[in-house]
Amino acid sequence: MGTTPQEITELDAGGHPVLLGAAVLHTLEKQLQPLKGVMPLVLGDHNTLQHCLPELLAHVPSLRGAATIAVEPGEGAKSLEVCQVIWNHLLDLAADRQALLVTLGGGVVTDLGGFVAATYKRGIRSINVPTTLMGMVDAAIGGKTGIDLAGVKNLIGAFHPPLGVYVHVPFLRTLGKRELLNGLAEMLKHGLVADAEHFEQIANAALHDLDALAPLIQRSAAIKAAVVRDDPRESGLRKVLNFGHSIGHGIEAHAWEGQGRALLHGEAIAIGMVAEAWLSWRMELLDREQCDRIAEVLLKLYPAHHLESSDNHRILELMRNDKKNADGGFRFTLLNAIGSARYDVPVTAAQVQEALEYYRLLVRK
Amino acid sequence: MGTTPQEITELDAGGHPVLLGAAVLHTLEKQLQPLKGVMPLVLGDHNTLQHCLPELLAHVPSLRGAATIAVEPGEGAKSLEVCQVIWNHLLDLAADRQALLVTLGGGVVTDLGGFVAATYKRGIRSINVPTTLMGMVDAAIGGKTGIDLAGVKNLIGAFHPPLGVYVHVPFLRTLGKRELLNGLAEMLKHGLVADAEHFEQIANAALHDLDALAPLIQRSAAIKAAVVRDDPRESGLRKVLNFGHSIGHGIEAHAWEGQGRALLHGEAIAIGMVAEAWLSWRMELLDREQCDRIAEVLLKLYPAHHLESSDNHRILELMRNDKKNADGGFRFTLLNAIGSARYDVPVTAAQVQEALEYYRLLVRK
Numbered sequence: 001m002g003t004t005p006q007e008i009t010e011l012d013a014g015g016h017p018v019l020l021g022a023a024v025l026h027t028l029e030k031q032l033q034p035l036k037g038v039m040p041l042v043l044g045d046h047n048t049l050q051h052c053l054p055e056l057l058a059h060v061p062s063l064r065g066a067a068t069i070a071v072e073p074g075e076g077a078k079s080l081e082v083c084q085v086i087w088n089h090l091l092d093l094a095a096d097r098q099a100l101l102v103t104l105g106g107g108v109v110t111d112l113g114g115f116v117a118a119t120y121k122r123g124i125r126s127i128n129v130p131t132t133l134m135g136m137v138d139a140a141i142g143g144k145t146g147i148d149l150a151g152v153k154n155l156i157g158a159f160h161p162p163l164g165v166y167v168h169v170p171f172l173r174t175l176g177k178r179e180l181l182n183g184l185a186e187m188l189k190h191g192l193v194a195d196a197e198h199f200e201q202i203a204n205a206a207l208h209d210l211d212a213l214a215p216l217i218q219r220s221a222a223i224k225a226a227v228v229r230d231d232p233r234e235s236g237l238r239k240v241l242n243f244g245h246s247i248g249h250g251i252e253a254h255a256w257e258g259q260g261r262a263l264l265h266g267e268a269i270a271i272g273m274v275a276e277a278w279l280s281w282r283m284e285l286l287d288r289e290q291c292d293r294i295a296e297v298l299l300k301l302y303p304a305h306h307l308e309s310s311d312n313h314r315i316l317e318l319m320r321n322d323k324k325n326a327d328g329g330f331r332f333t334l335l336n337a338i339g340s341a342r343y344d345v346p347v348t349a350a351q352v353q354e355a356l357e358y359y360r361l362l363v364r365k
Numbered sequence: 366m367g368t369t370p371q372e373i374t375e376l377d378a379g380g381h382p383v384l385l386g387a388a389v390l391h392t393l394e395k396q397l398q399p400l401k402g403v404m405p406l407v408l409g410d411h412n413t414l415q416h417c418l419p420e421l422l423a424h425v426p427s428l429r430g431a432a433t434i435a436v437e438p439g440e441g442a443k444s445l446e447v448c449q450v451i452w453n454h455l456l457d458l459a460a461d462r463q464a465l466l467v468t469l470g471g472g473v474v475t476d477l478g479g480f481v482a483a484t485y486k487r488g489i490r491s492i493n494v495p496t497t498l499m500g501m502v503d504a505a506i507g508g509k510t511g512i513d514l515a516g517v518k519n520l521i522g523a524f525h526p527p528l529g530v531y532v533h534v535p536f537l538r539t540l541g542k543r544e545l546l547n548g549l550a551e552m553l554k555h556g557l558v559a560d561a562e563h564f565e566q567i568a569n570a571a572l573h574d575l576d577a578l579a580p581l582i583q584r585s586a587a588i589k590a591a592v593v594r595d596d597p598r599e600s601g602l603r604k605v606l607n608f609g610h611s612i613g614h615g616i617e618a619h620a621w622e623g624q625g626r627a628l629l630h631g632e633a634i635a636i637g638m639v640a641e642a643w644l645s646w647r648m649e650l651l652d653r654e655q656c657d658r659i660a661e662v663l664l665k666l667y668p669a670h671h672l673e674s675s676d677n678h679r680i681l682e683l684m685r686n687d688k689k690n691a692d693g694g695f696r697f698t699l700l701n702a703i704g705s706a707r708y709d710v711p712v713t714a715a716q717v718q719e720a721l722e723y724y725r726l727l728v729r730k
Contacts, residue, residue, distance in 0.1 A: 080445060080449065084445065084514070087514055087515075087520065087521060088514070088515055091514075091515055091517065091520065091686065094685065094686075118523060119484070119521050119522060119523055120520070120521065121520065121522070122509065122510075122511060122519070122522040122523055122524055123523065123524065144487065145487075146487065149449070149452055149453070149456075150452075150453055150456055152456065154487070155452065155456065155485070155486065156452060156484050156485065157484060157486070157487040158483060158484055158487055158488065158523060159487055159488065320459070321456065321459075
């Protein structure tokens with residue numbers, strides 16, 4: 001293969017390791033070999049099973065006998081109905097508590113598969129093999145699993161750390177630009193909350209040059225892993241990762257209610273970051289110059305999303321169901337500077353409306 | 366009330382305490398008082414909300430403002446559909462991650478409520494207030510939660526220790542004899558796997574004398590708590606608690622498929638214990654005399670259940686889905702003596718059939 005086992009970086013995400021490098025699938029094979037008597041199962045969507053599974057099996061012979069379980073691509077798979085199909089499938093396969101579920105896909109597949117693994121027979125082991133940029137730098141790392149209910153993202157879920165997360169960057173060859181930008185939004189967030197230089201490097205990166213992207217992916221995964229290691233249950237520090245996500249989740253949920261203008265998670269979070277950077281300035285935490293730089297970078301990368309003032313009410317309503325709130329009020333993660341965040345900042349509904357208006361006027365120009 | 370806070374026994378079940386004694390609800394009130402800003406919710410079934418909630422509220426004023434969520438009594442409530450109703454209810458109440466779910470009921474309510482608490486917004490806190498003997502000595506203790514799917518008991522679940530289990534023995538006044546015998550089966554099991562004297566004391570106890578029952582409940586809860594403390598995830602020792610449950614689960618699931626002869630869990634486990642005591646003798650682990658004593662005690666307390674030889678096949682099939690199995694074979698917990706168990710004993714399907722035949726002939730006499 002031209003790779004050697006040494007070409008591996010192992011990050012400690014607290015409850016589990018994250019492995020990256022040219023030889024990462026070779027390392028996965030080595031991890032699986034001693035697990036004799038274990039029934040491996042691979043969960044993916046139709047795309048990942050078609051485009052990524054052959055490459056996985058080429059490098060990881062231990063998985064060649066594994067049963068595969070396919071779900072439809074897209075957020076719709078994160079439902080109780082799909083869980084029920086998978087649970088029944090595991091039962092039909094006579095999967096016992098020693099079974100091992102390998103999730104091969106983006107955030108939807110790792111969130112869904114992680115939840116199924118957390119709850120089947122009170123918990124079986126899982127391994128995450130992310131195939132999207134979003135999965136590699138964010139969704140697959142940290143043990144958060146979940147499905148959607150009543151229109152609320154991840155309303156039902158569990159903390160269930162996988163045995164390991166194996167990041168094989170070449171899978172990104174299968175993605176289009178929109179999918180790459182989706183994950184890039186979380187990488188930009190990592191820069192904004194923890195590493196100003198990382199933010200500028202991503203802002204200037206050539207998206208389709210995987211060799212150039214690989215070290216940035218590693219840096220983003222390392223930021224995520226370090227935060228999760230220090231606060232696995234999100235009692236404090238982990239909340240810094242919510243920057244852009246309070247307003248972003250509201251906008252994402254609102255877009256899903258509309259007709260034909262659904263946003264990807266990263267696209268919604270990019271809007272949320274613009275609005276929440278402005279809120280950070282409004283609360284006198286962030287310089288105006290840095291606030292403007294954030295808007296400049298994000299608006300250059302992400303398409304404008306048209307909001308009406310009349311949408312504000314519903315967006316706020318959708319934001320109220322967010323898991324991040326406590327005591328009935330909004331608690332935001334805001335920026336002190338590019339590269340430094342503060343969490344649990346109380347924000348009023350009126351201030352959120354102002355931030356939405358700011359974004360609306362910005363993209364109208 | 367005539368009780369003082371000193372009249373409390375606190376057992377350590379590893380992940381959580383179990384509290385017993387005359388002042389236990391007083392202690393619960395003291396635990397709740399510092400939890401300001403927390404939204405308490407009480408989950409019960411129609412019976413427990415009618416018969417036990419007034420007494421709970423009388424002693425625990427902090428719960429008087431709590432929203433109550435009612436489910437139908439019986440195993441049918443341990444379903445995904447009911448979970449969905451409760452999750453939606455919590456969402457409608459705007460319950461956030463700080464919410465506290467108090468489960469008031471038997472094993473069904475604590476299993477179901479525990480699972481809902483384990484998964485709503487990736488986990489909220491719960492407190493168990495068992496109202497049945499089964500709940501007090503077994504189901505409410507140890508952090509196992511679960512619901513049924515595809516006819517398999519507890520197929521879906523999680524380990525989610527409650528903040529505490531509060532055992533208020535006077536709630537048993539609301540139970541009939543059949544319900545008491547249901548829980549007594551697990552107490553007899555505690556004696557069989559861990560304490561021969563406890564087994565004989567229960568065999569001779571006056572079931573309706575709560576004052577006489579209270580110390581036996583405490584001893585059983587202590588056995589369960591000690592086992593769970595030493596092996597919370599059931600990787601070894603905790604399996605001793607499965608005595609009677611391998612065949613018992615098969616018989617229970619089979620009875621539920623039939624018409625109008627559904628067994629309570631404890632009734633099925635009592636049959637399982639007779640059959641598995643015989644298997645223990647058959648495998649040359651247990652004396653014939655002790656095997657006969659076990660059958661004598663159990664057949665005196667529990668009604669005969671009529672099985673046909675033609676039922677054996679289906680019972681075995683149902684047993685194969687049991688979480689306790691590994692590598693496709695049956696692994697049983699058997700007895701070395703009354704008061705001493707051994708787990709992970711390989712047993713063949715043919716031996717299970719023999720044990721079922723033994724029980725069948727025994728009750729035919």
